[in-house]
Amino acid sequence: MLKNLDIKFYFLFIFFFSLSILIGALIIEYIYGADPCKLCIYERIPYLLSIFVCFCGYYFKNKKIFLFFLIMIFIGSAILSGYHFGIEKDIFTEFSGCISEEIKSLDKDKILNSLQQTNYGCKNVNFRILGFSLATINFIISFVITLLSIYIFKNEKNR
Secondary structure (H helix, E strand, O other), X not given: OHHHOOHHHXXXXXXXXXXXXXXXXXXXXXXXXXXXXXXXXXXXXXHHXXXXXXXXXXXXXXXXXXXXXXXXXXXXXXXXXXXXXXXXXXXXXXXXXXXXXXXXXXXXXXXXXHHHOOOOOOOOOOOEEOOEEHHHHHHHHHHHHHHHHHHHHHHOOOO
């Protein structure tokens, strides 16, 4: 079945899939009120890039190069979301961008201001789907898209 998969259809599918992921992230953030951490924001970037790459891959002639870019984007996405998953499970420590620097200050006003902001660390999971954190779901999606893209890349003739 996958051998006959048209690469233009694949680019179209990933385009709309990435678009729906980004729309879903914005719905979760603005409608459900789940504030994202910094890594959650960074994890949106590969989906934004994939929309651009899929658009180009759909319309331009050398489709295999755009498929290669798509593979690289989702490998990066899997690494980033895997790192985030590792932070959630205490495998890795949070990077300094996740932790508020103001709390280390001895100034009372800065501490109070920092406590009033809803800045969640990357370790705290504030939204789950079927018991899985969004970082976990993102890792699985990125890993599957990477494997599928590699398979298509290996079987695609440069059209």
